[in-house]
Amino acid sequence: MKAIAQRANTDCSDLTGKRIKFVGLALAAFVALGNSANAQSDNANDYDLAAALDPASGALSVTGTIDIVADKRTEEIEMLLNGQLRIERISFSREAEMQTENGITCGTYPLPHTQRMRIALAQPMEPGDHLQIALAYSGNLTTESFEMGRGIVSPLWTELSADSLWYPVWYDEPDIRYTLSLDLPPQFDVVGPGTYDRVSDGKWRLSSPGIVNTRITFAASDSWTIAEREIGDGLTGAVYTARGTAKTDSILTGLEQVFEAYRGFLGAPSLSTGAIKIIYPGPEIEPTYPQQAYVAGNDFIVLDESHLQVQLDTLNHEVAHLWWSRGASGTPDEFLSESIAEYLAKRHGGDLWGAEWLERQRDRMRARSEKIDTSLLEIDGFTSDRQALLYNRGPTMLFALQDRIGRGAIDAILHELHSRQADTLDDFFGILSARHGDAMVDWAREHL
Missing domain, CATH: 1.10.390.10 (Neutral Protease Domain 2)
Structure with a gap:
């Protein structure tokens, strides 16, 4: 990932703001899961969320569960969430107490619009143990509230990722899987890593392509332009822009060239789908940190805003992350x-x-x-x-x-x-x- 914004660590000290305390006792329905070891070969955390988003107002409401699987002995979990969102209810499969703190610093970076969820466990979790969190929260996201990295909420173009903290993120253990049921106004289309399917008008289902690093991410628009090209061996490159851009052909040519160059001595990468999706809204869209670029799910590249050669240099870097x-x-x-x-x-x-x-x-x-x-x-x-x-x-x-x-x-x-x-x-x-x-x-x- 190329970025201006530093991703914060979890060694965060208080800056300002009030604390709200939540106390949760173990729920009977979750006890067996909470005390069992992970039956799979990895300890990825599992998010199952249902979200409704209005890009015009930024109104977001989310319900769902997060299944935390400890990588190591864990006594406390610190998650970050956008400060515009209010937790309405939360419960835990183990006895735990949670405090939220608004206005924090992470490392040396002040984050006045970010809240920290500090979950203290009554008994430590051992590697492979589960903690299931059931929660609901809502609020109004604004582009200005995205302090950790790139994001935007607008009718023409909406782009949300982990760095916008639209869901609770535990940076200390970043490997996750997710399923997301997403409700949007019916005129909106969605694109994301892995699989994304329109279930019905305004209703989408997104699933991670296996384990991903931190990001539950997607872009949505009611009027974007998509340019596609075959780039070899049945693989398609697609560029998503807000209004179309003269750079599209050059970006697709650059993708074709760099993919072939790396494949020539490293072999084919393990791709999530048969398409590499490049998200480039264009200069008229102004997300936070527009010069940030990243790859997610091994098939989804968010490109920065810059001069064409600089963008292609960035593209060359992000495509390398497929390997x-x-x-x-x-x-x-x-x-x-x-x-x-x-x-x-x-x-x-x-x-x-x-x-x-x-x-x-x-x-x-x-x-x-x-x-x-x-x-x-x-x-x-x-x-x-x-x-x-x-x-x-x-x-x-x-x-x-x-x-x-x-x-x-x-x-x-x-x-x-x-x-x-x-x-x-x-x-x-x-x-x-x-x-x-x-x-x-x-x-x-x-x-x-």
């Missing part, structure tokens, strides 16, 4: 996601736009990297240096490594990393050591 989305966020392992994606994007840009363009990008990344005193190996949470390290220090090291061992050798390392489904920086170092020796690993660590 590279491993490595825990806020840790050095995120190198396997963001640093590799940025390296590949700049490398592909050099193939398209020439050696001079690439050298300017390398010089810029090198200069930014030299201004940072900390090491990428020391990333611990969502600090102010995190993005600069991942987007500059990491790719700078990879290009310097390419200068030492060659582009083909880099491709071989990346191919092995991907085929192993590696998810730690130590995996990268292990492959580098096996192929080029421990001294090269020492060099790489020094340059991170």
